[in-house]
Amino acid sequence: MKIKYLTQLLSLVLLVNLFACQKQNDSSEQYICPMKCEDHKTYDHPGICPVCKMDLVKVSSIKEAVLDEDGISDKSIFNLTSEWKTQNNETIHLNDLKGKVMVVVMIYTSCEAACPRLVADMRNIYAKVDNPAVDYLLVSIDPEKDTPEKLKAYAKEEHLDGDQWILLQGGLDDVREFSNVLSMKYKKISPIDFSHTNIISVFDKNGVLHYQQEGLGMSNDKLVEEVKNLNK
């Protein structure tokens, strides 16, 4: 009886181990030079590129890197797996926002200097673009203080009304990661203050960064035009 249990347990362990190994030998696999020295010439076995001497790679691995099975480009922010809370306390992932052009800014609600101007810029862009197929994202760089409730109150105060306005709270790490995707910099300089770069970013429907406007008091015309073009 005991032995039976043991063997069952062991076969389970073995099974798990086998999955962990994930042998990826597929005989139908085609290989190609990663530098495409011979254009699109493929081989049906691994080897070395006769021109640049680099190891051949699987054709599928190259394709995957460009567009994965969900049709997400490898440049897309939808590759980030982080989890966020909206001002309505809904949990979302970035790829839930797929399919709409996005205008993104990072702010914090207790900010008195630059952020109100950035948010004013966002409202301005919103009015000029005037298209329900565009989302406006405000991501907090102070997630410890900017809870969904606080973000909701902030949205109301700043007249960011309607479904198109999305305010996000994330984990400290995820916010840092997000800022790095935008090449945006910020630093907490006191318990209530941050210094930060002022960047408004435009992402296309597939989450690929398309345009960035840097600085305060800039003309929004170019950005508005880019957003409109993306929606054509």
Added chain:
Amino acid sequence: MVKLKYIIAFLGLFSLSLTGICQTPTAMKPIKGGTMLPLYGLDSSKVWVDDFLLDEYPVTNQQYLDFVKNYPEWQKFNVKSIFADGNYLYNWRGNRQLGENMNPNSPITNVSWFAAKAFCACQDKRLPSVDEWELAAKANETKPNAENDSLFNQRIIESYETPNTYSKTVGSTYQNYWGVYDMHGLVWEWTSDFNSVLISGESRQDGDADRNLFCAGAAISASNLRDYAAFMRYAFRGSIKADYNIKNLGFRCARTN
């Protein structure tokens, strides 16, 4: 029954080898936290750094190779371009091969911030923050704080001037007060919040912190004018992006104590 025992032992070993799917983690050394006077800040006030653990050595080529073998999404030709630009693992021969002249025990370089972060996360570690890194790095062989030791500072500057130190073996420089090797002298290292240094090509457009670092006023308000090496590190951090892969920039991992 005896047979069964063998089988169990064998399977035990087998599964053990698999739990090490994140390669053998580097030993960590405890670093005593404390107040830190960062190189610069708006009010130059001290910051508090908690006790933490830091990898004894920078991550090596071999360790990184083991990592990508288990995580194909971080292999040279598989990495998503949002996470690393075209220089990622520049000198590698393939997805699973180091370059011909690469020393497996040299620090890994040509890795992006995203990649370094993923590597550490895989070991249940993280990248050290700028403040943590600087705190650990200001120790020389005998003192936890050698900031004002001009010989120590001189040595750091000289190491910055030495070319190709990234091809040395880890552990080949010095072991500092905390028992950690190669904080200076091999490679520069990624930190979790490197992008908290505010400068950019067009620094007039930034927030105010960069003025602290770059205009003349900056130098004056900095906490330690002699620490030229620190100025260089901060300037470097301020000039890079998370998807950059640079030949003398590696990393090591940390963990909250």
